[in-house]
Amino acid sequence: MTAPLLAVEGLRMHFFTKAGVVRAVDDVSFSVERGQIVGLVGESGSGKSMTGYSILGLVDPPGRIVGGRILLEGRDLATLDAESWRRLRGDRVAMIFQDPMMTLNPVLRIDTQMVEAVLAHHAVTRESALARCREALVQVGIASPDERLQAYPHHFSGGMRQRVAIAIAIVNKPDLIIADEPTTALDVTIQGQILFEMQKLCRESRTGLVWITHDLSVIAGLADHVCVMYAGRIVESGTVDEVLDRPRHPYTRGLIESVPSRNPPGRPLPQLPGMTPSLLALGAACAFRERCPRAVEACASAPVVQALGPQRSLRCVNPLP
Amino acid sequence: MSSLAEGEEPVVAAEKVESPWRRFTADFAESRLALAGLGLLLAILVVAVLAPVISPQNPYDLAQLDVMDSKLAPGEPSSSTGRPYLLGTDDQGRDMLSGILYGLRISLSVGIASTVLALAIGLVLGLAAAYFGGWLDTVVMRLADIQLSFPAILIALILLAVLGQGVDKIIVALVTVQWAYYARTVRSAALVERQKEYMEAARGLALPRARIVLRHLLPNCLPPLIVVATVQVAHAIALEATLSFLGLGLPITEPSLGLLIANGFQYLLSGKYWISFYPGLALLLTIVAINLVADQLRDVLNPRLRR
Amino acid sequence: MLAFTLRRFGQSLLVLVLMSLLVFLGVYAIGNPIDLLVNPQADDFERARATAALGLDQPLAKQYLTFLTHAASGDLGRSFVYNIPAIDLILQRLPATMELALVATFLAVALGIPLGLVAGLKPHSFIGRGIMAGSILGFSLPTFWVGLVLIMVFSVQLGWLPPNGRGETTLLFGVPVSFLTRDGLAHLAMPAVNLALFKLSLMIRLTRAGTREAMLQDYVKFARAKGLSSRRVIGVHVLKNILVPIVTVIGLELGSVIAFAIVTESIFAWPGTGKLLIDSINQLDRPVIVAYLMVIVAIFVAINFVVDVLYSLLDPRVRLGGAAAHA
Numbered sequence: 001m002t003a004p005l006l007a008v009e010g011l012r013m014h015f016f017t018k019a020g021v022v023r024a025v026d027d028v029s030f031s032v033e034r035g036q037i038v039g040l041v042g043e044s045g046s047g048k049s050m051t052g053y054s055i056l057g058l059v060d061p062p063g064r065i066v067g068g069r070i071l072l073e074g075r076d077l078a079t080l081d082a083e084s085w086r087r088l089r090g091d092r093v094a095m096i097f098q099d100p101m102m103t104l105n106p107v108l109r110i111d112t113q114m115v116e117a118v119l120a121h122h123a124v125t126r127e128s129a130l131a132r133c134r135e136a137l138v139q140v141g142i143a144s145p146d147e148r149l150q151a152y153p154h155h156f157s158g159g160m161r162q163r164v165a166i167a168i169a170i171v172n173k174p175d176l177i178i179a180d181e182p183t184t185a186l187d188v189t190i191q192g193q194i195l196f197e198m199q200k201l202c203r204e205s206r207t208g209l210v211w212i213t214h215d216l217s218v219i220a221g222l223a224d225h226v227c228v229m230y231a232g233r234i235v236e237s238g239t240v241d242e243v244l245d246r247p248r249h250p251y252t253r254g255l256i257e258s259v260p261s262r263n264p265p266g267r268p269l270p271q272l273p274g275m276t277p278s279l280l281a282l283g284a285a286c287a288f289r290e291r292c293p294r295a296v297e298a299c300a301s302a303p304v305v306q307a308l309g310p311q312r313s314l315r316c317v318n319p320l321p
Numbered sequence: 322m323s324s325l326a327e328g329e330e331p332v333v334a335a336e337k338v339e340s341p342w343r344r345f346t347a348d349f350a351e352s353r354l355a356l357a358g359l360g361l362l363l364a365i366l367v368v369a370v371l372a373p374v375i376s377p378q379n380p381y382d383l384a385q386l387d388v389m390d391s392k393l394a395p396g397e398p399s400s401s402t403g404r405p406y407l408l409g410t411d412d413q414g415r416d417m418l419s420g421i422l423y424g425l426r427i428s429l430s431v432g433i434a435s436t437v438l439a440l441a442i443g444l445v446l447g448l449a450a451a452y453f454g455g456w457l458d459t460v461v462m463r464l465a466d467i468q469l470s471f472p473a474i475l476i477a478l479i480l481l482a483v484l485g486q487g488v489d490k491i492i493v494a495l496v497t498v499q500w501a502y503y504a505r506t507v508r509s510a511a512l513v514e515r516q517k518e519y520m521e522a523a524r525g526l527a528l529p530r531a532r533i534v535l536r537h538l539l540p541n542c543l544p545p546l547i548v549v550a551t552v553q554v555a556h557a558i559a560l561e562a563t564l565s566f567l568g569l570g571l572p573i574t575e576p577s578l579g580l581l582i583a584n585g586f587q588y589l590l591s592g593k594y595w596i597s598f599y600p601g602l603a604l605l606l607t608i609v610a611i612n613l614v615a616d617q618l619r620d621v622l623n624p625r626l627r628r
Numbered sequence: 629m630l631a632f633t634l635r636r637f638g639q640s641l642l643v644l645v646l647m648s649l650l651v652f653l654g655v656y657a658i659g660n661p662i663d664l665l666v667n668p669q670a671d672d673f674e675r676a677r678a679t680a681a682l683g684l685d686q687p688l689a690k691q692y693l694t695f696l697t698h699a700a701s702g703d704l705g706r707s708f709v710y711n712i713p714a715i716d717l718i719l720q721r722l723p724a725t726m727e728l729a730l731v732a733t734f735l736a737v738a739l740g741i742p743l744g745l746v747a748g749l750k751p752h753s754f755i756g757r758g759i760m761a762g763s764i765l766g767f768s769l770p771t772f773w774v775g776l777v778l779i780m781v782f783s784v785q786l787g788w789l790p791p792n793g794r795g796e797t798t799l800l801f802g803v804p805v806s807f808l809t810r811d812g813l814a815h816l817a818m819p820a821v822n823l824a825l826f827k828l829s830l831m832i833r834l835t836r837a838g839t840r841e842a843m844l845q846d847y848v849k850f851a852r853a854k855g856l857s858s859r860r861v862i863g864v865h866v867l868k869n870i871l872v873p874i875v876t877v878i879g880l881e882l883g884s885v886i887a888f889a890i891v892t893e894s895i896f897a898w899p900g901t902g903k904l905l906i907d908s909i910n911q912l913d914r915p916v917i918v919a920y921l922m923v924i925v926a927i928f929v930a931i932n933f934v935v936d937v938l939y940s941l942l943d944p945r946v947r948l949g950g951a952a953a954h955a
Contacts, residue, residue: 056853090855097853102846107868107942116864117854168854354761428889467643468933470880472887475924482909482917498727559770562889566772569904582773590791591701594780616764 003074005208006030006055008087008174011068013047013054017228022279024050024063026232029305032176032225035206037199039219039240041255045276048212051229055210056095057085072176091121094169097183100161104153110164111149117168129157136167141197159190169203177209183218195222216259220244225311228252231277231287236307238312248308248319250292286316294318345540348621358613365607369425376419377407388538395595409595411584419594424578431488431577432558435495439557440550442496443503448539449503451511462508466499469532473498481569491570495557506549507545510542528595551615555608562604578604633937638833640933645696647925650659650917652692707916709908714919718901722923723803724794725900729885730893731807732823733818737878740828744835749862753842759832766829771888775895776821782818790815792897823889827881834877845869872942879935883928 013025025047032038044081052068053059053317055070057077070077076214077085080122089095097103105113111130130149137145138289140163153161162182169177179198183191199222211223219226220240227237228249243321247253254272261268274291289295298317305315350356368375391441395409408417412607450461480494495506564570565579573580578600585596706716747759783791795812797804806812841849843866851861890902897903901920908916 053668056848058852086852086855086857089853095850097846103850105847105851105865105869107872108865116856116860120854120856120860165850180826184747206639441802467646471928472884474884474890475887478890478905478909479917479921555768559768562770563772567891567894569906569909582776586776589776589779590784592784592785597910598780599775601770605769605773608770609765612764612768 005034005036005073006210007069007071008051008055009069009071011070013049013050013059014061015063017062017097018069021026023232024279024309025054027305028068028229028232028234030225030227030237032208032210032235034175034208035202036225037202037223038132039223039226040212040229041214041216041219042208043214045231045279046229047232047279048214048229049180050232052095052140052180052212054212055178056089056093058089058095066168075186086206087121089171090117090174091172093176094172094174095164095177096165096169096177096179096182100158100165100182101185103165104161106153108152109142110151110153112167114149114164114171116169119266132171133167136171137164139170139201141169141193142167154194159186160187162190162194163244164200170207173205174207176210177202178210178212180212184213184215185187191218198222205240216244216253216255217261228255229279232279233286233287233315234313235315236313238308244311248314249316250294250320251288259279283299294320345621349617352620355613355617358610359616362610362614363607365425365610368422368603372422372426373575376416378416378419379423379515388498390430391598392593394420394497394593395599408599411581411596414618417599420542421578421600424576424581425599427575428558428561428577428579429607431491431495431561431571432554435492435557435561436499436550436554438492439496439499439544440503440551442594443500444499444507444546447504447513448542450499451508455615458508459610461504468498468501469505471540473556474563477560478569481564486569486572488575489572491561491564494564495561498560499553499557502508502553503546504550506545514541533615548615548619548622551611551618555611555615558604559572559608581610632940636933636936637917640929644926644929647929648922649692651921651925652696659879668875702877707908707913708910709916717904718915718919718923721899721901721904722915723805724898725886725889725893725902727805728816728819728823728889728898728900729882731820732886732889733827733878733882735820736827736831737822740831741835741874744832745839745862745867747832748836748839749843751836760836763829763832764853766825767833769825771822771826771891772895774825775818775892778818778822778860779895789818791818794899819892819898820854822943823885823892827885829876830877830881834874835870838873839866841913842869844867869943872939875942876935878932879938883931886924886927 008031009029011025011028012023015022015024025109026052028047030038031041040051042048047261050059050063051153054065056078057080059065065078068078071087077088080088084116104110111133115126115129118132118210119126122129128282133149134145137148142148142160148156148160148164153164156164162185166182183194186194195218198209201207208309211219213219221241225237226240226243227234228243228251229235230251236243236247236252243252246258247256251272254270257263257270258272260269275292277287286295286299286303289299292299303315303317305313307313373379391410391412391414393406393410395407397406397409406416406418408421410416411420446461446537450458460563460626477498480497483491484493561570561577562579562582565577566583568583569578570579581600582597582604585593585598585600588594588596694726707717709719727730743759743763745758747763749761750756779791782789790818793815795806795815796809797806797812798808799805801807809814847869848861848866851865856865888901889898889900890905892901893902894906901923907913908920
């Protein structure tokens with residue numbers, strides 16, 4: 001079997017703050033194949049965005065990767081120097097962020113911002129770079145690219161801006177895209193369109209996609225594989241069908257059940273009691289045990305990841321049957 | 322179906338709540354430079370307040386002056402008492418150290434008085450403008466804008482040219498030049514606060530207006546105000562010194578540091594630098610101390626830089 | 629864009645008229661120059677004659693109208709002291725002041741922005757902290773005291789630079805300037821540095837604050853995610869964003885530099901309008917004071933106008949007159 005496009009092994013990323021060490025990403029492992037869409041699901045503070053930033057090497061002090069490997073086609077990114085990483089970013093690995101209003105620079109024109117992404121990695125003429133940008137804009141469903149290129153970000157609606165951001169991400173035809181909640185800030189209809197287009201793009205160009213979100217319903221319709229994160233750790237992972245139809249971790253089940261559309265109207269929504277723990281106070285024990293209805297004594301010692309089958313893993317000592 | 326078993330209580334981890342004062346002093350103390358500034362400032366204030374007690378001579382009591390001692394360099398002894406003048410004397414035989422201590426007093430009191438007054442006026446106008454809106458807001462803000470677009474020194478100069486000399490007139494000039502900063506700052510802060518939900522709640526409860534303004538609006542506008550006020554004290558002191566230096570400030574009977582410096586200016590080229598230099602140094606130390614404190618205050622109280 | 633420019637122009641004119649009213653009221657309504665110019669022992673007849681000749685017996689409103697119409701045509705009265713048109717006096721001395729102000733501004737910007745950028749990018753490093761400490765010092769030092777120290781050190785102790793006056797001038801486009809000659813530069817050095825110091829500190833602090841805030845923004849992260857070099861991220865993305873408020877400040881501060889030149893000119897005996905103003909105040913030469921104020925106000929209004937237009941060019945969100953700014 002060929003090596004996966006991306007293999008994250010035991011990734012640990014900590015923030016060293018005055019108040020203490022925050023274990024934002026704690027022993028995270030997953031892999032992405034070419035053309036596969038992997039969802040990273042969790043509440044705010046679960047470490048999912050930080051995992052994404054780590055893969056791109058965008059972690060700023062006081063944060064630091066302290067352990068694990070990030071293998072892109074077999075090459076360990078964590079050992080790279082700054083310049084090598086810069087060359088990868090935007091070219092082999094691209095990222096899409098949540099709020100397009102803030103990610104596009106408001107005082108620069110769209111063409112400037114797109115062309116520079118090409119020119120940073122390829123020594124081509126400006127015209128040739130512009131041509132690639134036009135292509136990318138058409139690919140994301142923007143019909144009249146020339147008009148858009150001359151404009152400034154504030155001339156566009158949120159959905160349009162996000163399409164531009166996606167276009168920027170794909171303009172150099174990367175092997176892997178990390179998308180950090182790109183549709184959270186958008187209308188539901190736009191969201192649907194963008195999801196559909198992303199899926200099509202990835203299938204057609206065999207680009208790997210890591211979709212980070214807190215919204216399970218998005219993953220259900222989009223991803224092939226899903227990893228559920230809680231307090232910096234992956235608690236359950238597997239194919240989307242398996243995990244959603246038959247969740248084994250109590251947190252996963254809680255997440256699934258709290259989705260409004262799954263519940264009949266008129267009855268109170270089931271909720272997970274309590275709050276996510278502060279990432280400062282994490283011990284080795286299972287972070288979910290304070291809120292878990294199935295917690296037992298054994299939960300107090302670090303639950304390890306068990307493989308339940310190829311592609312299926314679980315971190316729980318007392319899982320659901 | 323709830324995932325909570327019957328009778329089980331959810332356990333919520335309680336976070337330790339830190340008093341805002343504690344947090345503030347801890348944050349402030351992070352900068353050693355600021356602490357040094359604070360120390361220096363306190364020392365200066367103490368010295369200024371105690372000036373009549375600790376200075377070797379009352380520089381304005383003509384009986385104590387000995388013209389024979391004029392323009393002595395620092396450290397040279399008095400011809401009559403034999404005691405050395407620590408910082409030399411000026412052209413009238415006045416002990417520089419005493420002159421500086423008294424001058425500090427005047428500079429500081431004028432600076433602080435004008436700031437406090439300007440703060441009060443600006444606060445009232447700014448709050449009123451923000452709370453009542455409408456034409457009051459427009460008038461006050463237009464006035465403030467026009468005033469702020471002209472440099473303080475120019476406005477002060479013209480005012481003094483028109484009004485003449487005297488402590489009260491200086492204070493009027495300084496207040497006129499400063500109130501707009503406070504009004505503007507308070508108004509922006511108040512406008513932001515007004516939109517917030519707790520204000521809606523207070524209005525919804527039909528609390529009396531004064532109460533809403535005083536108990537709810539005001540405390541939240543204070544942080545930026547404190548920062549502005551601290552910096553402004555330094556500005557006021559510097560401005561007054563400059564005006565006195567130009568001959569338009571405090572009269573000779575109540576010499577501030579600026580006037581002392583001006584007096585000594587003519588002797589600079591002949592090498593008798595101490596007559597201007599030391600008062601200048603005192604002025605400098607005061608302003609630097611205030612600015613150091615103000616800087617750290619600004620960093621600590623600025624929500625946008627807290628990450 | 630045109631509509632915006634015209635609108636700002638109209639506003640500028642309005643402010644000009646308003647300021648002229650304020651200036652007039654301030655100076656003509658208070659104070660009494662008769663006492664200065666007429667021999668105290670002159671009899672009432674002499675006084676009356678002088679009053680009529682100077683137009684000081686007319687009702688204030690009429691005086692103001694006369695004032696305004698004359699001002700519009702460039703006639704702002706004659707100096708009581710020098711007996712030449714006040715406006716001529718001001719214009720004679722203006723090039724010296726402008727030269728000083730512009731050189732000082734240039735120094736402040738050319739040094740301030742790069743230093744501030746460095747301090748903003750590495751705020752906790754030794755050099756970053758050093759720059760900040762230096763800027764606090766520059767900010768706190770009263771201008772006149774710095775001038776004093778400069779004279780003390782460079783003129784008295786070292787004897788390198790002349791302590792006062794303006795150097796040799798040459799004509800540049802018909803305007804006498806002194807920075808093109810060596811002697812001129814020697815005379816210009818200290819006053820310009822003195823004047824620049826305050827503004828330099830301001831520039832450093834502003835640039836640093838702007839840089840620190842900009843670096844925390846998402847678009848910086850996005851730019852890095854695109855794989856752009858640090859140089860481009862800072863030199864293009866960050867710089868363009870912080871330039872907008874900085875340009876505004878430079879423009880507005882130019883006015884205050886011209887005003888602060890008053891102090892520097894007094895210390896270094898620089899023959900500019902500032903010194904003229906101080907002397908005129910002391911001598912109660914009202915027409916000159918008025919002429920100075922009007923010229924300064926006109927300069928300020930012009931600067932504000934230019935800054936506004938520049939601002940709209942730099943920040944595209946402003947151009948559509950507010951509608952797009954809220955998008």
